[in-house]
Amino acid sequence: MSKYYKNILETVGHTPMVQLKHIFPNSKHNYFAKVEYLNPGGSIKDRVAVAMIEDAERRGDLKPGGTIIEATSGNTGVGLALVGAVKGYKCIFTMPEKMSEEKRAILRAYGARVVITPSSVEPDHPMSHYSVAKKFAQEIPGAFLVNQFHNPDNPKRHYETTGPEIWDQMEGKVDMLVGGAGTGGTLSGCAKFLKEKNPQVKVICADPIGSILYDLYYHKKIVDPPGSYKVEGVGEDMLPDNVHLNMYDGFFKVSDQEAFDITRELVAKEGLLVGPSSGLALVGAVKAAEKLEKPANIVVIFPDSGRAYLSKAFNDKWMVENGLLDAEDTKNAFNRVLTAEEALADLKKK
Numbered sequence: 363m364s365k366y367y368k369n370i371l372e373t374v375g376h377t378p379m380v381q382l383k384h385i386f387p388n389s390k391h392n393y394f395a396k397v398e399y400l401n402p403g404g405s406i407k408d409r410v411a412v413a414m415i416e417d418a419e420r421r422g423d424l425k426p427g428g429t430i431i432e433a434t435s436g437n438t439g440v441g442l443a444l445v446g447a448v449k450g451y452k453c454i455f456t457m458p459e460k461m462s463e464e465k466r467a468i469l470r471a472y473g474a475r476v477v478i479t480p481s482s483v484e485p486d487h488p489m490s491h492y493s494v495a496k497k498f499a500q501e502i503p504g505a506f507l508v509n510q511f512h513n514p515d516n517p518k519r520h521y522e523t524t525g526p527e528i529w530d531q532m533e534g535k536v537d538m539l540v541g542g543a544g545t546g547g548t549l550s551g552c553a554k555f556l557k558e559k560n561p562q563v564k565v566i567c568a569d570p571i572g573s574i575l576y577d578l579y580y581h582k583k584i585v586d587p588p589g590s591y592k593v594e595g596v597g598e599d600m601l602p603d604n605v606h607l608n609m610y611d612g613f614f615k616v617s618d619q620e621a622f623d624i625t626r627e628l629v630a631k632e633g634l635l636v637g638p639s640s641g642l643a644l645v646g647a648v649k650a651a652e653k654l655e656k657p658a659n660i661v662v663i664f665p666d667s668g669r670a671y672l673s674k675a676f677n678d679k680w681m682v683e684n685g686l687l688d689a690e691d692t693k694n695a696f697n698r699v700l701t702a703e704e705a706l707a708d709l710k711k712k
């Protein structure tokens with residue numbers, strides 16, 4: 363058997379599980395990260411991108427020369443753009459304006475067309491990223507609207523790959539799985555697989571403050587109206603079909619401040635360059651773990667790479683402007699950028 367891959371799509375999945383050793387030195391629990399940024403497109407979404415396109419090809423919904431269309435906050439777009447590049451499909455993505463510049467640039471690098479829509483409109487508004495994507499799909503011949511929020515091939519791929527990988531890597535010793543939900547595919551698919559293996563495994567969703575999923579889970583209706591938040595890719599202002607609330611065992615609300623703080627700490631202490639939705643999931647995990655009596659093995663999904671957020675979470679100016687960092691704290695930080703003169707003068711002071 364050859365030792366090389368026939369194309370980059372074959373490298374999707376089989377991501378490492380890494381124990382977090384430094385961030386909670388006094389915890390009685392063991393935390394493990396499923397490091398999904400090591401997928402070729404840099405996120406967990408590569409898995410479902412390959413699945414949703416190949417399943418559509420098998421059904422005849424997408425034919426050679428066709429156009430892939432999706433409303434995406436970025437990562438699914440990257441996965442789909444990667445698949446589109448390898449398989450020769452055109453790609454058009456609609457995304458809300460709040461999404462980072464880097465995410466747009468990556469999609470364009472793969473040759474995709476990016477259409478920016480207003481961030482603060484209702485999902486059924488004609489200018490929402492969902493409605494605009496739908497319109498393109500109706501008008502363009504040979505278009506396939508991927509529809510990650512409602513497409514059952516999304517959770518199915520996590521049931522087939524991510525869930526079994528977690529089970530194998532933990533040798534069945536997993537007590538709790540924690541992640542955020544955007545489409546819900548990751549948690550729903552992994553929950554189904556893990557609970558079939560062991561019904562005692564708890565599946566917890568970390569939900570940004572401003573998302574409505576927490577209310578739908580605990581109150582079956584929206585109590586706090588949807589609000590804006592800075593963590594990208596997770597939380598919702600509608601209920602996607604792929605959020606299978608009956609598979610989840612609890613929800614914890616997480617603020618932007620909590621998510622961004624721990625994300626920055628994670629990178630510096632564990633060497634894992636992840637994005638803010640990973641930090642959000644980890645905060646949710648800690649909140650859920652506080653309720654546990656016995657030490658537990660807790661697996662946290664880290665969906666994407668911090669490289670997509672260099673202009674945001676890892677840019678002190680942006681953090682200060684958005685009220686997430688105190689300007690004073692940045693002035694004397696060791697990791698501030700200095701000129702050689704400043705650094706030498708600093709040496710002399712000591």
Ligand SMILES: Cc1ncc(COP(=O)(O)O)c(C=O)c1O
Binds near residue numbers: 438594595640
């Ligand atoms: C950065 C990021 N984190 C987490 C998720 C959530 O994954 P899922 O859609 O499987 O719920 C997404 C989804 O878009 C994402 O982009």
